[in-house]
Amino acid sequence: MSQTRSIVLAGALLLGLGVLAWQKAWIDPVRHFKAPDEPRGDTVLFVVLDTVRADHSSVCGYERPTTPTLQRLAGKEGWSTACRAYAPGSWTLPSHASYFTGLEVPEHGAHSLAAGGEDLGQNTSEQVRPLGSESQTLAEHFAAQGYETVSVSGNPVVSAASGLTRGFDEVRAPGRFGSWYGADFRQQLQHALEAGTSKDKPLFLFLNIADAHVPWAPVPEGLDWVPARPGLDWGQGTLWADFLGGRMAPAERSDLLAHLGDVYDYGVHRADGTLDEALVLLQEWNRLGPGSRIVITSDHGEYLGEDGLLDHGHYLGEPNNQVFLMSNQGGPLPEPISALAAYGLVRDGALPEPLPKVRAAAFPHAQRSEWTEGKWFTRTSAAEWHSEEKVLWSDEEGWAKGPVGDLSASAPDPDLAEYVNAVRSSGIPRGDVDADLFDALKAAGYMDD
Numbered sequence: 001m002s003q004t005r006s007i008v009l010a011g012a013l014l015l016g017l018g019v020l021a022w023q024k025a026w027i028d029p030v031r032h033f034k035a036p037d038e039p040r041g042d043t044v045l046f047v048v049l050d051t052v053r054a055d056h057s058s059v060c061g062y063e064r065p066t067t068p069t070l071q072r073l074a075g076k077e078g079w080s081t082a083c084r085a086y087a088p089g090s091w092t093l094p095s096h097a098s099y100f101t102g103l104e105v106p107e108h109g110a111h112s113l114a115a116g117g118e119d120l121g122q123n124t125s126e127q128v129r130p131l132g133s134e135s136q137t138l139a140e141h142f143a144a145q146g147y148e149t150v151s152v153s154g155n156p157v158v159s160a161a162s163g164l165t166r167g168f169d170e171v172r173a174p175g176r177f178g179s180w181y182g183a184d185f186r187q188q189l190q191h192a193l194e195a196g197t198s199k200d201k202p203l204f205l206f207l208n209i210a211d212a213h214v215p216w217a218p219v220p221e222g223l224d225w226v227p228a229r230p231g232l233d234w235g236q237g238t239l240w241a242d243f244l245g246g247r248m249a250p251a252e253r254s255d256l257l258a259h260l261g262d263v264y265d266y267g268v269h270r271a272d273g274t275l276d277e278a279l280v281l282l283q284e285w286n287r288l289g290p291g292s293r294i295v296i297t298s299d300h301g302e303y304l305g306e307d308g309l310l311d312h313g314h315y316l317g318e319p320n321n322q323v324f325l326m327s328n329q330g331g332p333l334p335e336p337i338s339a340l341a342a343y344g345l346v347r348d349g350a351l352p353e354p355l356p357k358v359r360a361a362a363f364p365h366a367q368r369s370e371w372t373e374g375k376w377f378t379r380t381s382a383a384e385w386h387s388e389e390k391v392l393w394s395d396e397e398g399w400a401k402g403p404v405g406d407l408s409a410s411a412p413d414p415d416l417a418e419y420v421n422a423v424r425s426s427g428i429p430r431g432d433v434d435a436d437l438f439d440a441l442k443a444a445g446y447m448d449d
């Protein structure tokens, strides 16, 4: 190649790069005006990876490489991870209401109710109570401190109808599960950043990443740790009801559980990947810098056949409630710990004092009880975890105590008795059932006709 031709080519290349750079600035005026010029360290980021069990997360030692992003974060200086963290509620609404207010489930009362009066075992219809306006939420706290407050959720429950988004300036949530997973979630986060009003304000950002929640995406070919599988959803035939109702042959049951385990693990992996994409986007927008406060947890787990159960929301076994809690501030996290400690970590960058007790509550579900001819979904229950043992109460089976996984009937536990009374009262409808929330949950796929 002649020297002249090389110079011409080099010149053309430089001109091309210049045009590209100019186009980028021109195409992306939103970011130019709304992203800070330098990385801001005052962002507070609270992430819930919905439906992620601690024991199916590689950051907590699971043999499948489901959570490489969490592992990378956990290995960074200043980060602490608790793998014996317990969600305070049994499904999205009660746990998020606790995380946003710092209150235990019977204190805020946002959950499904045992309808039908005082007799909690005889409920006849499902009702749901949204988060009331009595207590300040994290978003209201940060808004009062001058933060821009943004919520982007792949889970439709984190929306206005549930009361969970009170205090957020910008709220993004889909109408149904499965709409905003993976790249779609990233795009929604980008839209939320573009909608920001000022690059001079600090940001409080809440993300609910729901890729591990049903409907589970198909597992593609080519992964060396999980076989390719079709996707799976609640609405597919009567799989769930047949399994729970004991109307499934043993071979069919084990096939379903193997399938479920694979698509669930792939869902956890996708949730972790979506988190990574969100972190990259926030870095590009200069919204993560040294000093940024980051807290990550889950709102509940998922039964994958243990104890004959599937799904989440109504039983307080380890598959339903044991999650992880991670933070880059607040020092070492003790275990067991209530994931409700996330409230203090997010608000103050420190563990709350005193630490919340490691407790959870769950309530019945009338429609699902009908599915299983009253076998499941009929009880109100409460649990408390200590370092060596667990205490469990339900209105059907009374009190039990012992090492996790080996409980036996026991006398009432005086420490938990007050909480149990509060849970029982909280399960009684007060005439304030919210039809809008019920309709929204039904549209999202949460309720069954």
Ligand SMILES: [Zn+2]
Pocket: 050, 051, 091, 092, 093, 155, 299, 300
């Ligand atoms: Zn959830």
